Structures are given as structure tokens and as C-alpha cells.
Amino acid sequence: MHIMTALPLAAILIGTFTGPAGAHPSLERREANVGAPYKAVMRVPHGCEGSATTRVRVQIPEGVIGVKPQPKPGWTIETTRGPYAQTYPYYHGAKLTEGVREITWSGRLPDDNYDEFVFVGFVAATLNAGDTVHFPTVQECEKGRAAWTEVAVAGQSAHDLKMPAPAIRLVQAQGHSQQVAETRTYKAGDLVIEAPWTRATPGGSKVGAGFMKITNTGKQPDRLVGGSAEVAKDFEVHEMSMSGDVMKMRRLAKGLEIKPGETVELKPSSYHIMLMGLARPLKVDETIKGTLVFDRAGTVAIEYSVRPIGAQPASGGHKH
Numbered sequence: 001m002h003i004m005t006a007l008p009l010a011a012i013l014i015g016t017f018t019g020p021a022g023a024h025p026s027l028e029r030r031e032a033n034v035g036a037p038y039k040a041v042m043r044v045p046h047g048c049e050g051s052a053t054t055r056v057r058v059q060i061p062e063g064v065i066g067v068k069p070q071p072k073p074g075w076t077i078e079t080t081r082g083p084y085a086q087t088y089p090y091y092h093g094a095k096l097t098e099g100v101r102e103i104t105w106s107g108r109l110p111d112d113n114y115d116e117f118v119f120v121g122f123v124a125a126t127l128n129a130g131d132t133v134h135f136p137t138v139q140e141c142e143k144g145r146a147a148w149t150e151v152a153v154a155g156q157s158a159h160d161l162k163m164p165a166p167a168i169r170l171v172q173a174q175g176h177s178q179q180v181a182e183t184r185t186y187k188a189g190d191l192v193i194e195a196p197w198t199r200a201t202p203g204g205s206k207v208g209a210g211f212m213k214i215t216n217t218g219k220q221p222d223r224l225v226g227g228s229a230e231v232a233k234d235f236e237v238h239e240m241s242m243s244g245d246v247m248k249m250r251r252l253a254k255g256l257e258i259k260p261g262e263t264v265e266l267k268p269s270s271y272h273i274m275l276m277g278l279a280r281p282l283k284v285d286e287t288i289k290g291t292l293v294f295d296r297a298g299t300v301a302i303e304y305s306v307r308p309i310g311a312q313p314a315s316g317g318h319k320h
């Protein structure tokens, strides 16, 4: 027993958690919400076979955006930036096309010490809950290096790997992904288009409806005259109005005018876009690409977020 107490504290702790052979760099929080911020704490429990760590390099997976390392006394931090594979919606309608892809910390961590390397990022709303994303990590030491870059293939678990890449599992956020989707904003000429959304459709239904806010910040009137959506054969601009006691829907043959300085909200029981000839049902939480065509502003590419059947406009949503 006295041999045990003579061991360095770090070694005892590691042994308690995972057994000496299994101790490897890992992320403190193993789950992250989709469409929400994530604070990553990379734990480095030991060096390379007894040799002190002098550098820790972490690769940022696709879809983890807006990454920033936390300054770390005694360590120099370098980041490598690069383009993302796609454009991601971010806070307040911003779009990110590039960002930090790799972080390198340089310093010295003796083998018998433990340390943590912290960065923050945002899990893009376009990633899928249930997926696992990996942060391949390379430890460079005074002698040798250790590349924690293995990724489990189908039928394997991370426990089958000798040098597993630190990973997190994505889970559905409670309301967060909705918030980001709702703040998608598009600008075209004098027009600002906010938060396009549509509703999930029951199986068999061939018709969907599109909603959004359109503001004309210019001095000339404009007109929504057409558009498209990736799953719909036809696109029409409609109005719902009361005719006696009956709610009636009609097509606006000349489109929908947006007067200078005015905001027009397309919403249930009012103006809306009719998506007809749907190739398949629309599913909650997916994103539908489309275009809007305006007389003056021209063609604008947008994305609809799909909300549940019967959803109503977000109340108390994003206000300026």
C-alpha cells in the first residue's frame, strides 16, 4: 500500500478514472447541443511515454464554427484559419464562411502533471443530432509524439482504438437551434428578409407554405413576384382573407408589394408563399433552400427552417 501512496498524484487520479493504459486526451463534456455554443476543455493527462509535452495541436471538425482559444498563461497559442466547406448561419443573421481550423498550444507540461486546454466554439445548426464529431489531437513531446487521431469506423467503438481522437456526441438543443434559424437574415438591394420558415407537412400532402418578414429600407417600392424551393414544383404568392365568415385564399397575380419603409410579414392566415407539387413531405428541423424573385432587388437565395405542423410565428422573437 505504501508503494501506491508514493506515486505522483496525477498518476493515481488517472489510474482511478480509466486505468493507466486507457488514459488519453479527452474532452470534459462529451455531449454538445446542435445550434448552440460549446466550451471545449481538452484534458491532457500525461506526456509521451514519460516525456514532457511541449505542444498540443487540436483540429477543429467541420461544422464547429467561430472557434476561439482561451489564453493560457505560460503557453503560446497559434491558430490556423481556413475556409469552411459551406456557409454557416451564425448569431444575428451573420454568416460564417471561414474560421479557426486548428489550434496549437506551445509550452511545457511535465509528464507527471495534468493540464487543460480550453476553447469555445459554436456547433452549427446544420449538424445532425446523434452524430459524433472528432477533434484529432496531436501531442508533441520533448521525445516523440502521440497522435490521437483514430476515428472508429462502423461496428467499432472508441474503446477498440489504441489512439482515439477526442470526440463529442451531438444532441438536440432545447430551443437553441430554433433561435439561430429564426435570426437568419438576407439582404438584397434595399430589402431585408428575415427568418424564412415553413411547416412540416403530413405524409401525402403536396402543398406547403412559406413565411418570413420582408422590410424595404429604400425609397422605391418593390414587389415579390415569384421564386422557387428545392422540393416544390411551383411557387405562388398568396393572401388569406375573410370573405364573410369564410377564410379565403387567393393568388396575388401581381405579386406582393413592399412599400418603402414598410415591413410585410408573411404569416399563417395572411400573406404567404404557397409551395406546390412537393416532391416529398417537409420534416421538422430540416432546411429547405429556395429563392425569392423581386421586381427591383432581383433573385435572392434563402433557406427556410422547417417547424412543426401547426407552428405559429415566434412570439417575442428577435427585435431590433
Ligand SMILES: [Cu+2]
Binding pocket: 238, 239, 249, 250, 272, 273, 274
Ligand atoms: Cu395559399
